[in-house]
Amino acid sequence: MHLNQYPDILTIKDCQDILQVSRGTILRLLHEDELPAFRVGNRWRVRRESMLAFIEKSEY
Secondary structure, rough: OHHHHOEEEOOOOHHHHHHHOOOOHHHHHOOOOOOOOOOEOOEEEEEEHHHHHHHHHOOO
């Protein structure tokens, strides 16, 4: 997995591709504040650094 190929700000689809999980799992992680994220309008965004930190600290 090469996170460098992704932009600095990830979409939910990017997160799904990286973690190989469903959209529902990503949304659960966001709503439970397990994966730090922010909203732009009504769309979730995740910083690439936050995704890397999540992968390093978690067993999802």
